[in-house]
Amino acid sequence: MSAIAVVxxxxxxxxxPKAQPSSDPDLDGWFDAHWKKRDLKPAAPCDDAVFLRRVSxxxxxxxxxxxxxxxxxxxxxxxxxxxxxDELLASPEAAEYFxxxxxxxxxxxxxxxxxxxxxxxxxLCVWLKKAWTEDMPGDELVxxxxxxxxxxxxxxxANFAAKHLNPGEPPAGLARASARLFLGRDLRCAQCHDxxxxxxxxxxxxxxxxFFRPLRxxxxxxDEVPVRNPGTLRxxxxxxxxxxxxxxxxxxxxxxxxxxxxxxxxxxxxHDAVAxxxxxxxxxxxxxxxxxxxxxxxxxxxLLDLLTRSYHAGKDSLRSLTKAIxxxxxxxxxxxGPEAGREAYAAGPLKMMNTTQFMRVWxxxxxxxxxxxxxxxxxxEKIALFKDPEVFWMVRTMxxxxxxxxxxxxxxxxxxxxxxxxxxxLMNNRDIQLLMVxxxxxxxxVCKQTADPEHRIDELFLLMVSRPPTKAEKKALVEHVRSAxxxxxxxxxxxxxxxxxxxxxxxxxFVG
Amino acid sequence: xxxxxxxSRRDFVRMALGGSAAAGVASKFGLPLALGQDKAAKxxxxxxxxxxxxQSQIDTWDPKPGTEFGGPFKAIPTAAKSIQISEHLPKTAKxxxxxxxxxxxxxxxxxxxxxxxxxxxxxxxxxxxQHPHVGSVILEELGPGKTDLPGxxxxxxxxxxxAAYLAADRGPAIIDRLENPSADLVASTEYFAxxxxxxxxxxxxxxxxxxxxxxxxxxxxxxxxTYERAWKILASADLKAFEVAKEPDATRKLYGETPLGRAxxxxxxxxxxxxxxxxxxxxxxxxHSDNFGGHKRLMTDIDTPYAALLEDLGxxxxxxxxxxxxxxxxxxTPKINIGQGRDHWSRNWCACLAGGGIAGGRVxxxxxxxxxxxxxxxxxxxxxxxxxxxxxxxxxxKKYLTPGARPLRILDGGEPVSELFS
Numbered sequence: 055m056s057a058i059a060v061v062x063x064x065x066x067x068x069x070x071p072k073a074q075p076s077s078d079p080d081l082d083g084w085f086d087a088h089w090k091k092r093d094l095k096p097a098a099p100c101d102d103a104v105f106l107r108r109v110s111x112x113x114x115x116x117x118x119x120x121x122x123x124x125x126x127x128x129x130x131x132x133x134x135x136x137x138x139x140d141e142l143l144a145s146p147e148a149a150e151y152f153x154x155x156x157x158x159x160x161x162x163x164x165x166x167x168x169x170x171x172x173x174x175x176x177x178l179c180v181w182l183k184k185a186w187t188e189d190m191p192g193d194e195l196v197x198x199x200x201x202x203x204x205x206x207x208x209x210x211x212a213n214f215a216a217k218h219l220n221p222g223e224p225p226a227g228l229a230r231a232s233a234r235l236f237l238g239r240d241l242r243c244a245q246c247h248d249x250x251x252x253x254x255x256x257x258x259x260x261x262x263x264x265f266f267r268p269l270r271x272x273x274x275x276x277d278e279v280p281v282r283n284p285g286t287l288r289x290x291x292x293x294x295x296x297x298x299x300x301x302x303x304x305x306x307x308x309x310x311x312x313x314x315x316x317x318x319x320x321x322x323x324x325h326d327a328v329a330x331x332x333x334x335x336x337x338x339x340x341x342x343x344x345x346x347x348x349x350x351x352x353x354x355x356x357l358l359d360l361l362t363r364s365y366h367a368g369k370d371s372l373r374s375l376t377k378a379i380x381x382x383x384x385x386x387x388x389x390x391g392p393e394a395g396r397e398a399y400a401a402g403p404l405k406m407m408n409t410t411q412f413m414r415v416w417x418x419x420x421x422x423x424x425x426x427x428x429x430x431x432x433x434x435e436k437i438a439l440f441k442d443p444e445v446f447w448m449v450r451t452m453x454x455x456x457x458x459x460x461x462x463x464x465x466x467x468x469x470x471x472x473x474x475x476x477x478x479x480l481m482n483n484r485d486i487q488l489l490m491v492x493x494x495x496x497x498x499x500v501c502k503q504t505a506d507p508e509h510r511i512d513e514l515f516l517l518m519v520s521r522p523p524t525k526a527e528k529k530a531l532v533e534h535v536r537s538a539x540x541x542x543x544x545x546x547x548x549x550x551x552x553x554x555x556x557x558x559x560x561x562x563x564f565v566g
Numbered sequence: 567x568x569x570x571x572x573x574s575r576r577d578f579v580r581m582a583l584g585g586s587a588a589a590g591v592a593s594k595f596g597l598p599l600a601l602g603q604d605k606a607a608k609x610x611x612x613x614x615x616x617x618x619x620x621q622s623q624i625d626t627w628d629p630k631p632g633t634e635f636g637g638p639f640k641a642i643p644t645a646a647k648s649i650q651i652s653e654h655l656p657k658t659a660k661x662x663x664x665x666x667x668x669x670x671x672x673x674x675x676x677x678x679x680x681x682x683x684x685x686x687x688x689x690x691x692x693x694x695x696q697h698p699h700v701g702s703v704i705l706e707e708l709g710p711g712k713t714d715l716p717g718x719x720x721x722x723x724x725x726x727x728x729a730a731y732l733a734a735d736r737g738p739a740i741i742d743r744l745e746n747p748s749a750d751l752v753a754s755t756e757y758f759a760x761x762x763x764x765x766x767x768x769x770x771x772x773x774x775x776x777x778x779x780x781x782x783x784x785x786x787x788x789x790x791x792t793y794e795r796a797w798k799i800l801a802s803a804d805l806k807a808f809e810v811a812k813e814p815d816a817t818r819k820l821y822g823e824t825p826l827g828r829a830x831x832x833x834x835x836x837x838x839x840x841x842x843x844x845x846x847x848x849x850x851x852x853x854h855s856d857n858f859g860g861h862k863r864l865m866t867d868i869d870t871p872y873a874a875l876l877e878d879l880g881x882x883x884x885x886x887x888x889x890x891x892x893x894x895x896x897x898x899t900p901k902i903n904i905g906q907g908r909d910h911w912s913r914n915w916c917a918c919l920a921g922g923g924i925a926g927g928r929v930x931x932x933x934x935x936x937x938x939x940x941x942x943x944x945x946x947x948x949x950x951x952x953x954x955x956x957x958x959x960x961x962x963x964k965k966y967l968t969p970g971a972r973p974l975r976i977l978d979g980g981e982p983v984s985e986l987f988s
Contacts, residue, residue: 389781390780390781391781391782392782393782393784404781404783406785473792474734474737474739474792474795474796474799475739475740475741475742475750476792477796477797478750478751478796478799478800481763481767481793481796481797482750483749483750484749484750487758527773530772547759547762551762551765551769552769555769555770555773556773558770559770559773559774559777560777560778560781560786560789561774563789564781564785564786566781
């Protein structure tokens with residue numbers, strides 16, 4: 055779509071009257087004013103191949119299939135980007151990505167085998183997929199996480215609280231996770247001492263944590279039990295005795311149940327804190343930088359206000375919010391050029407794949423599932439893991455996370471720049487090298503599909519970086535395959551080199 | 567000497583003595599004497615046995631046999647007159663003249679994650695700031711040795727801290743499996759023809775150049791540097807340090823043909839090839855139930871490799887400048903629970919220090935008869951780190967600039983344990 059068409063499409067969306075907030079925020083108007091005020095010249099729109107890869111990864115966590123790239127590039131329709139956004143939002147892959155993302159956010163990095171036994175993450179995934187498909191409002195989602203209890207298989211949202219409670223320990227983990235996820239606040243310091251920046255005292259942290267004290271996580275259950283002395287909680291240093299009191303000083307109403315009350319306190323917090331944290335989370339997901347002020351800077355409070363208003367006008371729909379963000383002109387700009395341009399939103403977003411994207415793409419690139427099914431076929435105990443595809447997914451993600459996050463502490467950390475260990479494994483790990491040429495591999499698939507070397511190189515490029523190779527690239531790589539590959543093995547090793555090169559490249563691991 | 571242009575004359579003389587056993591690691595194996603290092607400091611390299619999960623002090627290094635909470639293990643005499651340790655560490659007992667014990671470490675942090683962080687960085691965890699691994703600090707201050715291998719290596723697990731605000735190449739290189747540490751490092755001919763990796767590397771560099779240039783970005787640059795470091799390791803001749811199997815039979819037997827035994831021998835070979843800091847993680851010591859079964863098994867696992875390393879380093883003349891540490895995140899309750907387990911206890915526990923200028927055969931601190939309270943000479947975690955840094959000649963008051971340009975001292979308080987320096 056040309057730049058003019060983008061502008062036209064934006065102009066056609068009539069700006070809403072001021073008094074009545076629109077569910078369709080005028081992001082393009084906001085950015086025009088932003089660029090003008092700062093005397094910035096926005097970058098050119100990204101080309102179609104880049105757009106398709108960006109929006110596919112952002113909405114489904116997957117790279118587009120080659121046939122989709124081909125037909126998208128071929129299409130002359132003026133509204134093909136908008137159509138593609140609608141198509142992706144309605145796809146089952148988008149629901150699956152939504153579920154995998156939320157499991158990652160809710161559970162943090164440290165899912166282990168014990169969690170797989172005592173929690174019901176399969177049920178949680180199914181429930182989250184349904185939430186996306188039915189467009190469950192964001193505040194209902196938050197309410198479910200904060201107030202569900204009972205059997206985890208029947209009340210899947212209760213898996214969140216169950217994950218963060220440890221028997222015999224005060225509920226500090228759940229208190230921290232709830233504030234981080236639903237308010238965008240990091241309370242970790244205040245658990246042990248008065249928080250230097252967040253104007254929160256040690257005592258206030260434990261007063262807030264006291265709300266979660268009646269919750270008990272059992273095997274597959276989350277129960278609310280009567281607490282003999284509801285007013286006190288000893289923290290793990292044995293120093294604090296706290297009455298339940300919310301972060302802003304409020305308490306439960308006399309006739310209110312704990313579960314309903316806690317959700318109410320969160321959702322009615324001043325400054326619309328829960329909605330703003332959700333909007334910020336989704337903006338960060340697509341733009342890679344926050345709107346909320348925090349340790350990374352002042353954020354963009356005006357833009358956050360605008361988006362939060364339209365989020366409410368759209369009945370708190372995360373789908374509509376997503377659509378508004380990826381439809382705006384700033385999102386669809388080229389991400390090329392210096393970093394300063396991207397920081398000022400004068401160029402499109404450039405992000406490292408997040409863990410969930412990376413795992414989904416990795417799973418696809420290595421055809422992991424069929425490979426491991428074949429490996430484990432003779433082992434009935436392990437094959438049981440594959441009965442529930444969601445659990446299979448968790449196991450693989452869990453194992454890979456260890457590799458991606460050696461420090462494993464910041465729950466909001468994205469893939470970062472990778473680690474030396476990760477680079478060494480991707481370049482040289484035995485299992486990964488074998489996966490690249492296994493009978494299920496993309497390399498074997500492409501080689502079976504066509505005998506033409508140029509066509510094979512085309513396919514590998516479309517599969518991995520969602521664009522055809524340039525002429526120069528194609529020429530050099532066909533040459534490489536001929537000289538490096540073994541003709542007796544149909545040059546497979548030469549094509550494996552190409553796959554290896556693409557897989558280890560920045561172009562692959564960044565959402566550009 | 568070209569790798570050490572600013573060495574003092576005294577350093578030069580010490581390095582010139584490289585042939586003698588007394589010269590130890592520094593000159594013999596390519597570690598340059600560190601610039602600006604306190605000249606009194608002897609330690610040049612460190613091997614840390616990290617006892618993951620919290621090792622029980624009463625069942626190991628501070629036995630209380632015959633007392634209410636003493637448990638079933640007997641205490642045995644050691645090569646150091648004043649030290650008795652658990653009967654399940656018989657080989658270690660013979661090396662205790664080289665080792666000193668701190669029996670009164672305390673932190674008031676009974677949480678694995680935060681205490682493990684504290685004992686690896688000297689700092690309490692802070693959500694706004696990551697502190698560097700102690701090995702990264704030592705590497706930064708003493709500088710890397712003459713090796714392509716990373717200067718700080720962790721075997722067998724994930725350390726809780728990385729390079730933090732130091733350069734990424736100061737961070738610990740993690741080798742996750744003790745069973746086959748070189749698995750990812752040495753390309754197996756099973757799946758790679760010779761020259762494959764080299765060919766692929768050249769292909770990647772050529773391919774990436776244009777895209778990376780068009781998207782000028784610090785994260786892309788950092789990723790390129792990560793890959794370059796990884797490649798330098800994969801292509802290095804120094805990887806022969808991993809060929810533990812080439813050691814003489816007698817040496818391999820001394821360390822024991824177990825994953826931990828091979829890792830201990832590997833740690834010596836890594837230090838010999840110029841690595842500053844090696845951590846070996848071993849556990850799980852978190853024995854909330856069946857404490858005695860678990861501790862007996864784990865002590866049996868560590869006894870041979872730990873004792874062998876002390877003996878071997880002594881024999882090779884490396885112990886005077888190679889520090890060997892054995893540490894854990896906290897201790898275990900004196901009180902035995904109904905599952906015959908011991909729980910978390912951060913009021914008093916032990917650490918073992920040897921080599922690198924630390925006197926052997928000494929005991930610092932005393933707990934009361936039941937092991938419930940410190941009776942004499944408490945030692946804080948800050949004091950332990952001050953002791954390590956003193957041994958390495960690292961100035962704990964030196965400040966690093968953290969992100970946000972906030973200067974932060976290498977160590978925030980703590981006094982070296984003077985009794986450990988002769």
